[in-house]
Amino acid sequence: MEQNNKYIRLAADLQTDSIVDGPGLRAVIWTQGCAHHCKGCQNPQTWDFNGGGLVPIEMVKDAIDELEYHTGLTFSGGDPMFQAEACNEIAEYARSKGLNIWVYTGFTFEELMKMSETNPIYLEFMKKIDVLVDGRFKLEERDLSLLFRGSRNQRLIDMKKTLSSGKVTLLNEYEYNETKYFERVPMYV
Numbered sequence: 134m135e136q137n138n139k140y141i142r143l144a145a146d147l148q149t150d151s152i153v154d155g156p157g158l159r160a161v162i163w164t165q166g167c168a169h170h171c172k173g174c175q176n177p178q179t180w181d182f183n184g185g186g187l188v189p190i191e192m193v194k195d196a197i198d199e200l201e202y203h204t205g206l207t208f209s210g211g212d213p214m215f216q217a218e219a220c221n222e223i224a225e226y227a228r229s230k231g232l233n234i235w236v237y238t239g240f241t242f243e244e245l246m247k248m249s250e251t252n253p254i255y256l257e258f259m260k261k262i263d264v265l266v267d268g269r270f271k272l273e274e275r276d277l278s279l280l281f282r283g284s285r286n287q288r289l290i291d292m293k294k295t296l297s298s299g300k301v302t303l304l305n306e307y308e309y310n311e312t313k314y315f316e317r318v319p320m321y322v
């Protein structure tokens with residue numbers, strides 16, 4: 134998909150008041166387009182890169198301005214990484230408004246770091262993410278007891294710690310509800 138920081142292709146309007154796509158009260162951006170085609174995907178209607186609708190990023194920012202009482206913004210889909218430039222732009226704006234950022238992607242962190250070697254936008258976007266939920270959904274590893282993810286191979290990666298240490302560091306799930314992830318957080322990038 135062509136990278137663009139003026140428009141984003143979305144599967145739906147900005148969702149508000151979610152409590153299942155990360156901690157706290159969250160808004161969710163449902164991006165359109167995914168090439169992973171995981172068996173058992175719950176949103177196959179979001180695979181088509183020509184589906185959904187093209188929305189000006191300024192309109193998304195206006196919708197973010199309208200949010201009240203929300204602590205975070207989650208990018209899901211589809212796979213937001215196919216529109217990393219647009220998502221990076223929106224994430225920067227959301228962080229400036231005090232929202233923490235969670236991103237669901239079918240790519241692994243290691244794949245994204247490799248992709249960053251030829252296109253730095255992936256790393257730029259990752260620097261603005263608090264938690265990256267990475268990896269394809271694997272039906273054979275599906276587990277309904279997992280926190281905020283669908284299959285056991287997927288990880289909740291603490292991006293600030295991971296990028297500062299250079300070593301993949303997972304979110305401490307037992308402490309997450311006592312941490313910043315329920316709070317509005319300041320920019321760290």
Ligand code: SF4
Nearest residue numbers: 167170171174211239
């Ligand atoms: S990465 Fe997500 S949206 Fe894409 S096919 Fe897999 S489960 Fe579906």
